[in-house]
Amino acid sequence: MALLEVRDLTVVFERKGEQPFTAVDHVSFDVEPGQTVGLVGESGCGKSVTSLAVMGLLPRRGARIGGTVNYEGVNLLALSDREMRDRRGRDLGMVFQDPLSSLNPVIPIGVQVTEVLERHRDMPRKKAMVEAEDLLDKVGIPDPRRRLSEYPHQLSGGMRQRALIAIALACRPRLLIADEPTTALDVTIQAQILALLKELVQDMGTALVMITHDLGVVAGLCDEVNVLYGGRVVEKAQRHELFAQPRHPYTHGLLNSIPRLDAPRGEKLSPIRGSVADNIPWEQGCAFAPRCPNALDVCVQRTPEQEDVGGGRLLRCHNPVQPVVTEEVSV
Amino acid sequence: MVTPTRKKDRIDALAASSGESDAGVSLAASAWRTLRRSPVFLTGATIITLFVLISLLSPWLAPQDTAEPMLIDQVVKARNEIPPPQPGHLLGGDLQGRDFFSRLLVGSQQTLIVGVLATLIGLAGGLTLGTLAGALGGWVDTVVMRLVDVMLSLPSLLLAFSISAMFARPNQYTVIVAVAVVQIPVFARLLRGSMLAQRSSDHVLAATALGVKPGAIVFRHMLPNSLGPVIVQSTLVLATAIIDAAALSFLGLGNPDDRVPEWGQMLGDVQNVFDTHPQLAFWPAGCIIVVALGFTLMGETLREALDPKSRR
Numbered sequence: 186m187a188l189l190e191v192r193d194l195t196v197v198f199e200r201k202g203e204q205p206f207t208a209v210d211h212v213s214f215d216v217e218p219g220q221t222v223g224l225v226g227e228s229g230c231g232k233s234v235t236s237l238a239v240m241g242l243l244p245r246r247g248a249r250i251g252g253t254v255n256y257e258g259v260n261l262l263a264l265s266d267r268e269m270r271d272r273r274g275r276d277l278g279m280v281f282q283d284p285l286s287s288l289n290p291v292i293p294i295g296v297q298v299t300e301v302l303e304r305h306r307d308m309p310r311k312k313a314m315v316e317a318e319d320l321l322d323k324v325g326i327p328d329p330r331r332r333l334s335e336y337p338h339q340l341s342g343g344m345r346q347r348a349l350i351a352i353a354l355a356c357r358p359r360l361l362i363a364d365e366p367t368t369a370l371d372v373t374i375q376a377q378i379l380a381l382l383k384e385l386v387q388d389m390g391t392a393l394v395m396i397t398h399d400l401g402v403v404a405g406l407c408d409e410v411n412v413l414y415g416g417r418v419v420e421k422a423q424r425h426e427l428f429a430q431p432r433h434p435y436t437h438g439l440l441n442s443i444p445r446l447d448a449p450r451g452e453k454l455s456p457i458r459g460s461v462a463d464n465i466p467w468e469q470g471c472a473f474a475p476r477c478p479n480a481l482d483v484c485v486q487r488t489p490e491q492e493d494v495g496g497g498r499l500l501r502c503h504n505p506v507q508p509v510v511t512e513e514v515s516v
Numbered sequence: 517m518v519t520p521t522r523k524k525d526r527i528d529a530l531a532a533s534s535g536e537s538d539a540g541v542s543l544a545a546s547a548w549r550t551l552r553r554s555p556v557f558l559t560g561a562t563i564i565t566l567f568v569l570i571s572l573l574s575p576w577l578a579p580q581d582t583a584e585p586m587l588i589d590q591v592v593k594a595r596n597e598i599p600p601p602q603p604g605h606l607l608g609g610d611l612q613g614r615d616f617f618s619r620l621l622v623g624s625q626q627t628l629i630v631g632v633l634a635t636l637i638g639l640a641g642g643l644t645l646g647t648l649a650g651a652l653g654g655w656v657d658t659v660v661m662r663l664v665d666v667m668l669s670l671p672s673l674l675l676a677f678s679i680s681a682m683f684a685r686p687n688q689y690t691v692i693v694a695v696a697v698v699q700i701p702v703f704a705r706l707l708r709g710s711m712l713a714q715r716s717s718d719h720v721l722a723a724t725a726l727g728v729k730p731g732a733i734v735f736r737h738m739l740p741n742s743l744g745p746v747i748v749q750s751t752l753v754l755a756t757a758i759i760d761a762a763a764l765s766f767l768g769l770g771n772p773d774d775r776v777p778e779w780g781q782m783l784g785d786v787q788n789v790f791d792t793h794p795q796l797a798f799w800p801a802g803c804i805i806v807v808a809l810g811f812t813l814m815g816e817t818l819r820e821a822l823d824p825k826s827r828r
């Protein structure tokens with residue numbers, strides 16, 4: 186039994202007078218302690234909604250959630266508000282995309298760290314402050330004692346994200362969900378934050394769900410990768426297999442649209458054509474078909490089922506990219 | 517006076533601005549940088565500083581006793597004569613032969629007390645209702661906001677007038693209560709709007725994701741971040757409160773004891789002799805207008821400086 190088992194997670198947004206919208210459709214994945222699982226895809230494919238559903242943060246009204254989210258064998262979706270509240274921050278931590286807006290602007294950093302410690306570990310304020318200083322130190326914030334009394338706007342972007350990570354990890358949750366934790370940061374800082382996450386996950390044996398649209402992040406961090414398109418997992422594979430041999434045309438396209446230093450001069454980037462808006466509903470066929478270079482007639486007539494194609498890879502495609510033996514991509 | 521619908525829209529616009537402010541403290545700092553160089557703000561601030569200083573020091577500044585009819589022998593009711601300006605009596609006397617200049621100075625005290633107290637009480641009531649509505653939502657929100665909308669749809673002066681007319685014996689305190697009650701819906705609607713904006717903000721979601729309890733979410737994370745627009749509005753409300761209070765006193769719904777001078781009441785006293793002695797109305801009216809203008813200038817510039825949309 187894995188630490189986190191997400192089975193057939195489905196989120197349907199319903200609003201009066203509007204068509205119900207399925208943002209997440211039968212998504213399943215497992216995360217083991219010390220393992221990093223990536224959820225990858227373009228904007229709007231349902232990554233954040235998946236993470237919010239796991240954390241129990243979707244609004245009660247307007248969102249219908251199906252499937253199960255088992256944490257140590259307990260279905261989180263069946264817990265009461267109060268039980269879920271006790272688990273958030275203690276068993277499950279979350280790091281958000283924009284570190285500035287995710288911190289409370291009118292409260293010093295120190296208080297935002299001690300707040301969780303007081304809440305879940307019943308620490309008295311004094312002791313929590315000592316612990317908070319320790320935590321800030323651990324995530325690599327220089328001069329942590331001074332930072333405790335500073336406000337979010339006084340910190341640099343990278344330091345804010347470190348502070349958020351410190352807060353999320355304050356109670357040593359066994360599962361951490363990071364929703365595009367580096368998107369709002371510049372490149373050098375991105376690398377530092379990723380290195381920090383990797384280190385913490387290794388040291389503490391935390392299970393990490395890494396949400397990103399950046400395959401570079403996946404390459405450096407994730408053990409297993411789930412590629413999402415239109416709310417469904419279209420390809421799931423181990424990191425090395427995925428990079429060496431993307432089988433789904435969408436994954437293939439994503440990989441080909443990253444600039445590579447070792448690419449021959451003059452070779453053009455090949456971005457995926459169209460946009461996420463050019464979807465057909467999964468019920469009719471493959472949602473990616475209108476943008477797919479490999480599309481066949483069958484793709485718009487029949488929904489592709491998820492198939493196990495061996496080697497721990499799951500694929501949802503009628504006409505996958507054939508494995509090319511000559512092309513060696515090393516990561 | 518603004519029309520009710522415009523009033524509502526303005527309140528909502530102000531409320532929405534709090535949701536966009538990324539960093540409260542840095543926002544305040546940048547607002548201060550803008551304000552320091554704004555001549556409009558500085559004018560307002562100077563007026564208000566002077567006003568507050570004068571009202572605090574007026575007992576010592578006033579050259580004469582405000583209750584003593586020392587020039588009564590110069591008042592000739594039959595020929596409609598009042599004491600003219602003379603040495604020791606800069607602006608002459610009023611209809612009861614009291615020193616007009618001293619009464620004008622000391623009158624600022626009442627205006628300040630009434631304005632500040634009414635605003636504070638209105639603020640307290642508005643914060644309570646707004647927090648309830650914004651934090652609890654659901655039917656509490658619906659009930660509170662319906663009530664607020666009804667109150668906002670009436671002209672504020674008419675409402676204040678009706679409230680103070682309900683008291684059997686009007687006095688200084690009934691004026692304060694009446695003016696305060698009228699301000700409650702403004703603050704309530706404003707706070708509720710910014711609380712709603714806060715409720716869907718990233719940092720509130722982040723706090724929720726840490727398992728922070730609902731009470732702490734409201735009082736530590738939502739409320740302190742919603743106060744910016746409310747503070748700005750307080751400055752504007754001070755102006756309205758001063759005008760409303762003066763109007764009530766003018767209409768005879770203020771303090772019946774006219775030994776304590778009050779600008780609105782001074783205005784009311786001279787209604788009948790206005791055509792022959794316009795200066796008796798000119799000075800208190802001018803004071804009311806200038807002070808209200810001072811608060812408005814400050815409030816409007818403050819609002820603009822804090823509104824992220826108007827920042828370049």
Ligand SMILES: Nc1ncnc2c1ncn2[C@@H]1O[C@H](COP(=O)(O)OP(=O)(O)OP(=O)(O)O)[C@@H](O)[C@H]1O
Nearest residue numbers: 198206208226227228229230231232233234235398
């Ligand atoms: N509360 C909501 N009500 C209705 N629809 C929603 C809601 N939240 C998200 N959606 C929709 O669900 C879809 C998936 O959104 P989600 O935020 O998960 O995208 P994402 O993959 O995280 O994208 P991004 O990379 O931009 O963060 C979007 O089409 C979005 O419009």
Ligand SMILES: [Mg+2]
Nearest residue numbers: 232233234364
């Ligand atoms: Mg997202």
